[in-house]
Amino acid sequence: MRYSQYFLPTLKETPADAEVISHQLMLRAGMIRKVAAGIYSYLPFGLRSVRKMEQIIREEMNRAGAIECLMPMANPAELWQESGRWEKYGKELLRFKDRKSADFCMGPTHEEVITDIVRNTVNSYRQLPLNLYQIQTKFRDEIRPRFGLMRGREFIMKDAYSFDLDDAGADLSYSKMYQAYRNIFNRCGLKYRSVEADSGAIGGSFSHEFMVLAESGEDAIVSCDSCEYAANVEKAELIYHELETPAATLELQQVDTPGQKTIEEVVEFLKLSPQQLVKTLIVQTSADEVLAVLLRGDRELNVIKLANLLDVDWVLMAEDDVVKQATGAPTGFAGPIGLKIRVIGDAEVQGMADFVVGGNAADVHFTGANQDRDFKVSQFADLRQAVAGDPCPRCENGKFESWRGIEVGHIFKLGVKYSEAMNATVLDAQGKAQPLVMGCYGIGAGRSVAAAIEQNHDENGMILPMPLAPFQVLVTMLNPKDDEVREAAETLYQQLLALNVEVLLDDRDERPGIKFKDADLIGIPLRVTVGARNLKEGNVELKARNSGTTSMVSLGDITPQLQQLISEALAFELGN
């Protein structure tokens, strides 16, 4: 491709509404342009990267035995009503009517459509296992789209669905996908972790997320420093010990704490540490219960653990008026003493004595509070968010390390949730109808590219890993008006094209500075500079974008050297 003929509109300045680096660089490097909030056009340069991601996904999915298909974006309401998600999915589901006023939605995911296909075509266990996937544009009307391609409303995703006769088969399908995902992200050259995750609204029994490690990631994850355990903090288990409650040594004493609502304020006011406080959170559940949860002052509640414990769909922090009604005090002064509602404690609280709690009245706290003596807790459980330093639940000596991650892939074992709702069954060997056991597996293609940039950039621009780079080599023709320079660069360009090297020739009539700045910005892995100065010695300059190392290479050696570097950068080993 000749730059002069290409469409690569770079920006010198960072657009004001881009916050994270990948969004800024993708705009500046002419990869994407915004059309509306969370909705982007892919310009040619960006599309090349996304297509590469898709191709890697496709190859590894195919290798794992999955079969590509393509489902429609427009989904009729009936399928969604049948699964129950027409109601459940809420406003995130973009709905519209056709000319006959029939209800439709834009597919945010395709369990319904694929299950409909399979139930109508697969009747026998002999046709299993089956894994169908597509790479397609999804639409989710996110409450708050942000960060460019990181959280868009419309985005390109690979979604795969596996169908098996039984649990064992489904587990095998799942593990094949797990391995395929490892292959995919290994091939992309990304630093990532696969972590145990909560299965959330999609449902199902277990799931893993694939997290690209980056400071800007929206998810917090923990991993053990000595074994393989890694999990989203939403999911991360903590070892649950029955702790012996120490004997009380202090009398319960009421203290005035005027205006001291937050833990920080109370700690400061009473000259204590947060570990000597027990905070009382008032929560509401989808089952319409209001209850109190006790946590050590410096801990965070994990609402997913609580929802799972209570077996409810969701748990929310109670509104101020609900808190007032439950405790008789404004928010900030809740405490367990004298509460009429159910009180549940985080496991850690069981091992505490002589602590500070809210007084259930404005501007009042209690010191020297003790469980059993002053109030009763109906149940203890693992309810808090894991943090760095917590002991690993799976091994003896491990401690958690914490990371930020960008969720680029998520795999779920769904079980029979959709097949039962939509009556998708096959006959087993005994001639008995069995609901299909399903799995579903997603990868965000655009988000993966954004995550790669998030992880690989410097102050001058992006540093794309070779497998995702739009072009492999940039040949910079320094002065197109110099016949020798032009001819040498043209010859090299033609040679590389003939060898199927993906090469961009910067033949623009621009000053060198502009060409170098653009080269750094767009981050093509290998840059060959053809200029009069080095050409006198029969040399060109080779610069690696990632390391910044430069070397002089003779015209005769440059092509094989480039080929060598490219094949090294694309080499991958299938995981074990």
Place this chain on the structure above:
RNA sequence: CGGAGCGUAGCGCAGCCUGGUAGCGCGCUUGGUUUGGGACCAAGAUGUCGGAGGUUCGAAUCCUCUCGCUCCGACCA
């Protein structure tokens, strides 16, 4: 949906408080000089000041409504 902020040329911004008919830098066009890290000189083009309504002799500026965008939170494969 709660909180905050922003909409003025393709991009980045000033002007608004104190109303008087729109400006700066980059980019773009033309000519010339330059050419190994975002050149220089000269001459140009580009705006329904997000939209609607109101106040006023007069509105980018003041008021009301509305739309869009960004950030924080809640939410979320």
